[in-house]
Amino acid sequence: AQSVTQLGSHVSVSEGALVLLRCNYSSSVPPYLFWYVQYPNQGLQLLLKYTTGATLVKGINGFEAEFKKSETSFHLTKPSAHMSDAAEYFCAVSERSSGSARQLTFGSGTQLTVLP
Amino acid sequence: NAGVTQTPKFQVLKTGQSMTLQCAQDMNHEYMSWYRQDPGMGLRLIHYSVGAGITDQGEVPNGYNVSRSTTEDFPLRLLSAAPSQTSVYFCASSYGGGSYNEQFFGPGTRLTVL
Numbered sequence: 001a002q003s004v005t006q007l008g009s010h011v012s013v014s015e016g017a018l019v020l021l022r023c024n025y026s027s028s029v030p031p032y033l034f035w036y037v038q039y040p041n042q043g044l045q046l047l048l049k050y051t052t053g054a055t056l057v058k059g060i061n062g063f064e065a066e067f068k069k070s071e072t073s074f075h076l077t078k079p080s081a082h083m084s085d086a087a088e089y090f091c092a093v094s095e096r097s098s099g100s101a102r103q104l105t106f107g108s109g110t111q112l113t114v115l116p
Numbered sequence: 117n118a119g120v121t122q123t124p125k126f127q128v129l130k131t132g133q134s135m136t137l138q139c140a141q142d143m144n145h146e147y148m149s150w151y152r153q154d155p156g157m158g159l160r161l162i163h164y165s166v167g168a169g170i171t172d173q174g175e176v177p178n179g180y181n182v183s184r185s186t187t188e189d190f191p192l193r194l195l196s197a198a199p200s201q202t203s204v205y206f207c208a209s210s211y212g213g214g215s216y217n218e219q220f221f222g223p224g225t226r227l228t229v230l
Contacts, residue, residue, distance in 0.1 A: 032216045095215055
């Protein structure tokens with residue numbers, strides 16, 4: 001069974017500082033990888049995903065993530081934090097098998113606070 | 117397009133009551149799912165559907181029923197509410213085949229069971 005671990009349930013950064021949110025997965029076969037963001041009192045929306053090809057993936061709002069197979073990681077970064085980035089971020093995985101019913105397994109989430 | 121809509125936004129139930137959480141999407145998506153979100157636990161899959169007339173259980177199905185009579189609608193029924201079902205419930209949908217497709221989420225229903 002696959003699982004997702006997000007290190008750090010709360011991360012605080014200063015405005016303009018680097019954002020680094022960590023995600024590691026456990027799966028016998030490298031899965032599809034996703035980052036979703038949830039703003040207060042809203043549903044989740046997709047930031048970016050890795051399916052195949054280039055391992056550095058760029059997403060919306062200046063975020064990017066790099067798939068590292070050797071480290072089973074998919075960390076999310078942004079060079080310069082903005083106040084509007086304050087939200088909860090979820091890493092998620094889904095199996096690559098053709099019979100998959102598109103089920104997502106989510107990490108427990110990281111709450112990002114941006115300090116002025 | 118309205119995307120994925122959920123009603124109600126908030127609901128308070130007493131233990132033992134039943135209710136239905138509504139979910140609709142106007143994107144003609146085949147796949148729909150229900151998740152519950154609890155603090156520190158991320159989102160957990162309750163039930164999902166790969167098309168009209170086809171449903172299956174997710175990770176935490178006990179105490180919930182679903183049906184999918186149309187492509188657009190995917191209601192979630194709580195049969196006899198329990199305090200452990202206090203949570204935020206999200207409906208999601210996605211297009212086409214494969215597990216790599218983006219899922220689109222509704223705004224959520226915040227349920228409290230007393």
